[in-house]
Amino acid sequence: MGKRIIQLRSEKGWSQSDLARACYKDRQSLERIENGKVSPSLFSLYEISLALEAPFGELLHFE
Secondary structure (H helix, E strand, C coil): CHHHHHHHHHHCCCCHHHHHHHCCCCHHHHHHHHCCCCCCCHHHHHHHHHHHCCCHHHHHCCC
């Protein structure tokens, strides 16, 4: 899931800080989510999907 978030964030040209601001999280929390060090809550994933303007299911898409 973290890799997908990184991919979607990169497609928008955003840094971790940009995404963190957009979803009202601190950069360190977002970094831990992207690196798979923590399991985010469904609400956190929802906030990230809104910030990325991506369907919620897109965050769960694995390649």
